[in-house]
Amino acid sequence: MNFEELYQMAIRTSHNLVEDVRFSRELHMVQALSCADNICRYMEHYTNIFTSLNLVQNKYPYLYSHPVNVAFLSYEIGKWIRLTPTELYDLVCSAFLHDIGKAKIRDSLLNKKEKLNGKEVEIMRTHSIIGYRLLEHMEELNPQILLGILHHHERIDGSGYPLGLKGDRISLYGRIIAVADIFDAVTATKSYQTKSSPFKAVEEIADSSFHILDPYIGQMFVNKSINFFYKCEVKLSNEQVGEIIYINQEEKTKPIIRCENEYHNLSKERNLEIVDVL
Ligand SMILES: [Fe+2]
Secondary structure (H helix, E strand, C coil), X not given: CCHHHHHHHHHHHHHHHHHHXXXXXXXXXXXXXXXXXXXXXXXXXXXXXXXXXHHHCCCCCHHHHHHHHHHHHHHHHHHHCCCCHHHHHHHHHHHHHCCHHXXXXXXXXXXXXXXXXXHHHHHHCCHHHHHHHHHCCCCCCCHHHHHHHHHCCCCCECCCXXXXXXXXXXXXXXXXXXXXXXXXXXXXXXXXXXXXXXXXXXXXXXXXXXXCCCHHHHHHHHHHHHHHHCCCEEEECCCCEEEEEECCXXXXXXXXXXXCCEEEECCCCCCCCEEEEC
């Protein structure tokens, strides 16, 4: 199975799960777990998930594609922090199911273009606990998988939800999924937001690494993810297109770009930024 086939299969599975929840049918859990297993088998030998995800980003509705993208990204983070194969599988299951509670929230709210009011924010924030409740009785899912789902919006400084947990009281899978979740959310086009480049998403993770995200996981993500974009073609905010020819180790999100015979060092030219990876 190549990446496209695996990705499409995962999108179908994600779609089926949402429909199951919406129509109160028995969940396609066997299909979901086998999809998680396929992602793990594929990722074991795969080296550049970032450029692959960049190619399929925004081809499918966010409600279905986001859990799939977060599952791939979580695996990658789990691999960097040397989780065992069993832990990686549990992490991918948790990531794949982390937003299942959103299926219980009406589309008009999920897709609302305007800023949500206080009551609407409250409803949106129920999705992690709804997801946990939907799945807590399933014997196929162990407590760590369930805690990843429940904790993915908890924040290290206690500012998250639903429990306001701090630091290590947030489960490891919850802390990993939180980083993958932000990366995918920032790079996706949604009804209320146009997509930003992966570089912008990594900057956002870097800015959040010392207060709301696990600093070790956040910094690991910043240090490793950008390397995968070496040699990629990018579009700059001045409309020029060029190739990333050097990653500045001190400031990873500000590489050197070659545009024909012109070079732009983004760590020096602060008004110029990458707006898209092509
Ligand atoms: Fe979420």
